[in-house]
Amino acid sequence: MGLFHLSGLPIHVPIWALTVLLLLCGSDAIAAVSNGDAADAQYRTAAKEFAAGRYEKALAAFEASLELEPSPNTRFRMAQCQLLLGKVASAYLSFRRAAEEAAGRLKATNEKRFELTRKAAIIEAAAIEAKVPRLTVAVPAQVPDGYSVSIDDVPLPRAAWGVAIEIDPGSHRVAAEGPRLRRYQSSIELRAGGQQRVDLPIQRIATASVALLYRSKPTGLAAYLDDQPLAFDQLEIRHDLDVGHHRVRVTAPGYAPFAWSAELADGEQRTVHVRLSLSGGTPRWAFYTVAATAAVAAAVGAGIAIQSQTASTAEQEKPIREREEKARDAIRDNVGAMSVAFGIAGALGLTSVILGATTRWRERDPAEKGPRMALRAIPLVTPTQAGLHISAEF
Known part of the structure; x- marks a missing residue:
């Protein structure tokens, strides 16, 4: 202790x-x-x-x-x-x-x-x-957010804009820059006891803008502007761009890619309405193939029907003794073939109606306004039942 x-x-x-x-x-x-x-x-x-x-x-x-x-x-x-x-x-x-x-x-x-x-x-x-030199850097009243001024690469506080500040004699470099503005830079020479003023010009760069507006944002959505990916917090903000041709591409798992492109002029502001469609829709060629086959089957059935009707009329005009069993059998065969042809035509016609509802006929114009409706019909066939699953999107 x-x-x-x-x-x-x-x-x-x-x-x-x-x-x-x-x-x-x-x-x-x-x-x-x-x-x-x-x-x-x-x-x-x-x-x-x-x-x-x-x-x-x-x-x-x-x-x-x-x-x-x-x-x-x-x-x-x-x-x-x-x-x-x-x-x-x-x-x-x-x-x-x-x-x-x-x-x-x-x-x-x-x-x-x-x-x-x-x-x-x-x-x-x-x-x-x-003997102290003083410099006044005059900044225009309206400057964009992010505008900055520096003297000899040292940032000039906003409170010192437009105010005569003490600065050592000699050569100095004044610079200013801001979003979508041309960088300004000039050299000045200050002498002991001298006072000088620099008026900063605002030289705007020709600018257009694009904003993306999403009907929905499914999980995994990715957006690209001129092939550059947009961060999550940039998906819905307005983007300032140089004038000229620009592209937008939006993808999401399970959806068909969305694409947009346009020439933008100085001062033009575009809003691109992004609407994603579920992928896997029926190709148009499948609809046309089935519909054409149904039409051919119907035409064949109609031809057989005409031929059968002509043969039957000819047989009916003969005396009963001159009618031949062989002709009657041929007429019955033609009627059967006609039924088969019309049956095939009906089945294919129903199929073409279903395919017509599930086919994506055209991409919707991004600038198009108004309500949008999509109808999807999918045949369901199981060992115990058959039916049609229909869904609609408004």
Whole structure:
């Protein structure tokens, strides 16, 4: 057991608990000391580089020190480096921020050294304010969502659009881009104390659009626009496209593929009504074959009937003694053949009616409006019964 004193009172705690407590409390302290030591080391390095006139290296070391341990004094020294490197706007902004941070530290700690930093930073910022270049990037009032502006590849916040911002002297690149707009880019040259304005143009790309509207979306549905698959969250949104020829294809298991294509002009907006039909419908050639066979069978039966009627009339006109048994047998055979032919014609005629109901005669125009009706009839034959299964879709 160990003896641990708190506010003068002896408290007995196990050695292992005391060890854990010290480790937990000490880890933050060690980290704080480590960061503070590293920040001090970077600051001392920066001060040496500054004294030697190596301002780029000094600035990098001051920035590293500030990142490890924020300090208005370190930011003040950064501003001095920036000013000596000709980065007037950066120095001006750093001086102003150092003044604000020093005022906050002074209020929190009441340490007078921060008052000296605050005053010095204000004086330095005022001394160079007239030399700070300013750039105004004017953006049109109506821009699409996703429109962005950048200066030297650094995004310019929307709040800074149309506002004179401080920027270091030298060459700069202004760029802007947005959905269905031509990318704009220009180079400008800023001098100390100069002010410049860049008006961004909006150059629209010729655009058409397509939206897909589904009567139903069965499981496994897949949609393709110009042979590119559409993600699930893109199935029903409007798609902006270049003008010209475009294609839509929609597939689903158990359904016939849906296809659409058209030439789209600038500003044209199309809505494609996607209606999927069940696959496996009767081919048209099957209907035509059965119907033609039924017609032939009916014609054969009719021919036999005419022939039988003619033979029977001829026999009836003969005297009874001259009538031949052979002729009567031939007439009876013809009547039987006629019955068979008409029976076949009737069966095939009924089959053609069924096939006519199940045949997909034409693809419905995607732009066609109004109700849609589909009738399906499927013969059902079992050892015990026969019937017709009919289904309708409205």
